[in-house]
Every structure is written in structure tokens, then in C-alpha cells.
Amino acid sequence: MSAPAQDVEALRLRTRDFIRDVVIPAEPGPDVRLSEELRDALMAAAKDAGVFAPHVAREYGGQGVPIEHWSPIFQEAGYSPIGPSVLNCMAPDEGNMHMLGIIATEAQKQRYLAPLASGEVRSCFAMTEPHPGAGSDPDALRTEAVKVAGGWLINGHKRFISGAEVAGFSIVMARNDAGDGVPAGATMLLVDMDNPGIRVGQQIHAIDRAIAGGHPHVHLEDCFVADDAVLGAPGEGFRYAQVRLGPARLTHCMRWLGLARRSLDIVLDRAEAREIFGHRIADLGIAQDMIAQSVIDIETSDAIITKTAALLERDPKAGSALSSIAKVHCSEAVFRVIDRAIQLCGGDGVTDRLPLASYMNEVRPFRIYDGSNETHKWAISRRASSRRRKEVAAGAARMDVVDGDVW
Template sequence: MEYHDSETAKAVAGRVESFMDEVVIPREREALATGEQIPMHEIEDLWEEAKERDLFAPQVPEEYGGQGLDFSDMLPSFEQVGRSLIGAHAIRANAPQEGNMHTLEMVGTEEQKEEYLRPLVQGEMTSAFAMTEPKQGGGSDPKMLQSTAVKDGDEWVINAHKWWTSDGLDADFYLLMARTDLDAHPYEGTSIILVPRDADGVEVVRNVPHLGGHGITERTGGHAEMKFDNVRVPVENTIGEENAGFRIAQMRLGGGRLTHCMRYSGMAERSLDIAKAYLAEREAFGSTLEEKQALRHRIADAETRLHAARTMVRHAARELDRSDARIEVAMAKMFTANVTQDTIDLALQCCGGNGIGKDLPIAHFYEAVRAFRIVDGADEVHRRSIARWAFEDVDETEIENTLQFDEDLRIDDLDD
């Protein structure tokens, strides 16, 4: 399909596709065949080759070691990396690192960028985004945020209980959302604060067990339950303006949802490719499976819906360049999450026993994709926003500030 991406976008995506096909996917196949985990030093070797091919950190400005692509131009590359279980890691575009890099680059101070962004881009540090809380805390309803940060002189004193903190096990620092003006509405009184891992009172309680949590790389990072008990950090660790945490997080989430859509589209595309190859070779009841009309029609439907999803994501990206595109992003995210789940499910079914076996990546994709209908905003929350818009009973302030806190469970970061 021709999506009229820019020449830059097509050129970079073509190089990413070659990198995936020539280097990354073959290494992934070896790991799946042997059951081994890919050690971190091999991921770092992939980073070096990505740098040589001008593919490393496409979303980061060149001054910090990335490729400096515009948002729309990098989307096709994110689809290509989604085709591999380790693709995003191989070019340093995996979440939550990618989103945290964007946040620091967008609103961080020059000092924060030098101390944290630059080493984060180069893989010398790892970060996490601590937003979601256990019940009855902040989840799909962000107004329920319980975490607090109170000023004591020139320090924040933070008390928080978080979970689904992606890469929380390995993180060198956390971007933590907490209420910083308890007299204000949470939308107007919440900040994002950088908390170093070695600060007194930071505790990793556990790695939360979850669907699809068996990775093929050594460093999984986990999805940690965290406690922050009277943690003190300088007020200068505030990311962006004080009390502007929801606005900053919304800026982070809009683009992040679309990059996730493209990565999962890549998963679905590769799953379909595997299924079609299998159907062409597998014979049953007197002919190859690809000749069975029922399967042909189901594949045709999947191709059509996946094309529609890709088109929606690109449209939302264009709108995001001009406005906050809340509804366009919500529609694209919800639709793509369901389409990719259905497509991968179909591919697994087509491959039968080979589909549920883990010699192929489809079973891993199947485990990963189910969570996409919850993370980055559950289907129901996006439907709520779309329905309010559709029925024209829109409270602009409410929709503008609505965040789906489940965002920070980044399934493509499960190394699955």
C-alpha cells in the first residue's frame, strides 16, 4: 500500500526494514529456537550497528545522539521495528525509554538534559515512568491520584504507592506524577518529578506478574510495584512547570499512543505474513489451506482492517502536528488495538499447532497484544471520550485533561 509518507520517512523505514530482516529477526529466530535469552551486550552491539546505519534513536534530536526525525516521519520506522520481538530495543526506540526521552527533550531544563537525557539516549541510563497506582488510586480515572509531593524548603517530600512502573526494576531514575497542590483540582495541581533510584525511601516492592511476561532478552525491567516513603529530592527536579504534570503527560501520551499503534501494526503484519506462508505450504483435505475460501476471506478482511488502522494512525499524526487531536488519537488507538488483536489471533489460528508453539513469534505477539486494549487507555475510556464528542455534550476541560493512567504499562517493553 502507498501511504504517501515523505521521502525521508520512506528512506529511513526502508533502512530499518533491512536492518530487521538482515540482522535483528535472524537473531530473534535463533533465540526462539534455543530458548536462550539475548544478553544485554548483544543489544548494545545492535545499537552500534544501528548507529552505523543512521537508525539509532530516530525520535531524538541529533544533538543528543538521535536521528532527529519529525513525528510523522518516524512512524513508518516504528512499524518496521514492531515486526520483531527485539526490534524497538535494537534501535533504542523502546518504551518507556522513548517516551521519557521525549518528555525530557520537550520540557526538561538544560541541566536535566545533560545529566539525564543524553546518557538515557546512549543507553548509559535506564528510566521509568511512575504514574499508575493500585486501587483506589489513579488509573483510568486520573482524578483519583493519591501520590503527594509537599515542599519543605527547597525540597519535595514525596509519598507514593505505584505499580505497573515499566522498567522499574532496572531504572536509574523515575519520572513520577504526584499532587503538588492539594488545594487545587488534580488536573491543575499535579507535577512530574524526577526521582533518582538511590534516593532514600525508594523501594521496589516486587515485579508484578503479568500476561506475556517471559522475555527473550536478559534485561526485562519488569513492571514494578513501587513505594516512595518520605523521599526527598530538590525542587529543581521538577520536570517542566510546577503543577503542569497533566498537561505534560498528555503531550507525552498523544504521540506515544500512535507510536504504539504502529509497533503493534508491525506485529500484526508479520503475523499475517507468517500465516500466509504457512497456508501456502500446508495441505489438508485435498488442497493447500490457502485455497480454502473461508480462510482467504478472513485474510482479506484482516488485510483491509489493518490498512484502515494504518491510515487512521497517519491521519491522527497529521492532525497532531496541528492540534492536540484528542479524538483522532482516541479513535486510532482503540481501533488499532482491536484490529491488531484480531489479526494476530487469526494468524495464530491459521497456523494451528505451530501457532501456539513458540518456535514462531506469533504466540509471543498474541500474549503481548491483548494488553494493548488496556494500556495507553482502556477501550472503554477512549469510547467514553469519543461518545461525548459524538453526542456533542463535550466538557472541553474534562476531555483535555483526561489521561488514561494505564499508559505506563508498555507491553512492547516486556521483551516478549
């Protein structure tokens, strides 16, 4: 085993122990949000244990793990619904940290990334809008950023902006026209939440509870930011979004797969201890089939996550495309695992005697968040058809230079 692999495994084991020994005993009840006071105390403990911010560069207080090795650690964190928040690798902050680390200027990293990585502040990513604005289709973006003297003026209405109520700053995606050497497109802008031009609006009450700050509306009304608030280059926002969205889809898969593993453990323990019709549940063929299907769902999800993470490290564009497949597969597989666990636990499965029903509430929205599965399937199908057309065209070209019958 190479030294880096040894380091990753050691961190995974430390994370596993920390989640089981420290975090799980401190979990609030089902459907109860983690308080700020408890999160602060647990984050301090995570730092002392050397498991805090596994994905963040060491210079910003993290563990410096490359993305191809995130999965086993994120799965251990996700074994508790509050684990990712405690380790500061929860959405939307984790995705924002990753993007800031790649795109931000050094001054922006010091102002925004450093306090975000340390857990001093939180953030949000403001792209989704009310219909007919951007949702699964980012090209429908309606929020506008207009270049003015010394900066930009932003106007728009965002909705379902996860974490906005507790965020210290937002990364706002806005459409911009061409001008002053700036191409028409979208621009990402860093906006402090105490800017008088931005305000958090009505809260949207979704069924999940793990993301602090909920999913409210956000309004930008003549919101002025200086030129140094541009993240990356003006007009390049859609390209930069892929830097964030591909890995963010995959890390959702990692965290929720950890929760699926815990759900399977819960049902395995129950199946060993409970009897029905004179037999342990674990000895009944129908239960064995359901458990086997859950193991298959977990292992296939783990495999595609591992493949996608390695590809994202080598080829971000190809990795982002594969992350669509991973997102669809994992979000549906994790749901099935937890649903089977509830079914095997009978009446207790749908009550607060067990945490499974609350887990279901957490994972069900993932088939919609980060682009609905149906949108991803449409894109997956288009890419497959395009690839096949190119293969056929290349084959026809080869046939043209070969004598005789080829096929």
C-alpha cells in the same frame, strides 16, 4: 517526492534491512527476554547502520524524524518484538524522551535525556497506583508531593511501573496542594532510582515480555528531591501528561502494527506451502476471507495512525483526542490479525514451533495499557456528544437570524 520524504523512505528501508538481516536472526526464543549483553551489541550495530533512535533529535544522537513520519519506521522496528528496544524506541523510554525533549530544561536534558537517548540508561514513568489510586482515571492520583525548604518531599505507592527494575530514573506524577504561588494539581518530578526515598517493590508478572524491567510496584517514602527536579511547572502535571500520553498511545500502535504485519507474512507463507483436502490453504475461500480481513485491519490501522500522527504535529490537543480512537482501533485490530494467524496455522499456532502465541501475549495487554479501551470509548463518546450539542446549538443560533423555515 520531497527531500524529507526521500530521507524518511531511505531510513525506513535501512531499518527494514537491519531488522531482517541483523535483529531477527538474533532474536531469543519465544517468551525469553532480551539480555542486556545482546541488546548492547545490537544497539551498537544499529548506531553503525544509522537507524538508531529515529525519533530523537540529531543533537542527542538520533535520526531527527518528526512525529508525523515515525509510523513507517516504527512499524519496521516492530516487525521484531525486540526491534524497538534495539533501536531505542521502545516504551516507556520513547515516551519519556519525547516529553523531556519538549518540557525539560537544558540542564535536565543533559542529565536525563542525553544518556536516555544514547541508550546508556533506561527510565520509567510512575503514575499508575494501586486501587483506589490513579489508573485509567488520573484524577484519582493519591501520591503526594509536599513543598519543603529547597525541594519536595514525595510519599506514595505506585504499581505496574513498566521498566522500573532496570530504570536509572523515574518521572513521578504526584498530587500537590496549593501554596507559595503553586496551584493545586499534579507535579512531575525527576527522581533518580538510587535516591534512598524510592525503592522497587514486588514484581507483577504480566504475560508480555518485550518491556525490560517488568511492571513492579514502586514505593516512595519521604523521598526528597531538589527544586530542579520539577519537570515543567509545579501544578501542571496533568497538562504535561497529555504531551506524553497521546504520542505514546500512537507509538504503541505503530510498533504492534509491525508485529501484525509479520504475523500476516507468517500465515501467508504457510498458506502457500500447506495443503488440506487436496487444496492449498491459500486457495480455500474461508482462509481467503480471514486473510482479507487481516489486510483490511492492517490498512485501516495504518491510515488512522498516519492521520493521527499528522494531527499531533499540527494540533497536539486534537491529536491526543484522536489518538484515543487510534489506540482502541489498532489494539483490537492487531489482536484480530494475530488471532487469525494462529487459527490458520492450526496446532502449530499455539505452540513454540511458531512465534505467534508469544506475539499474542505481547499485544493482548495493549487493550488495557495506556488506559483501558473501555475508558477510551467512554471518552470518545463524551466528546462526540459534546461536539454534536455544540453543532445543534450553533445551528439553532443561525436559525434565529434567518427568516422563514430553515429545516
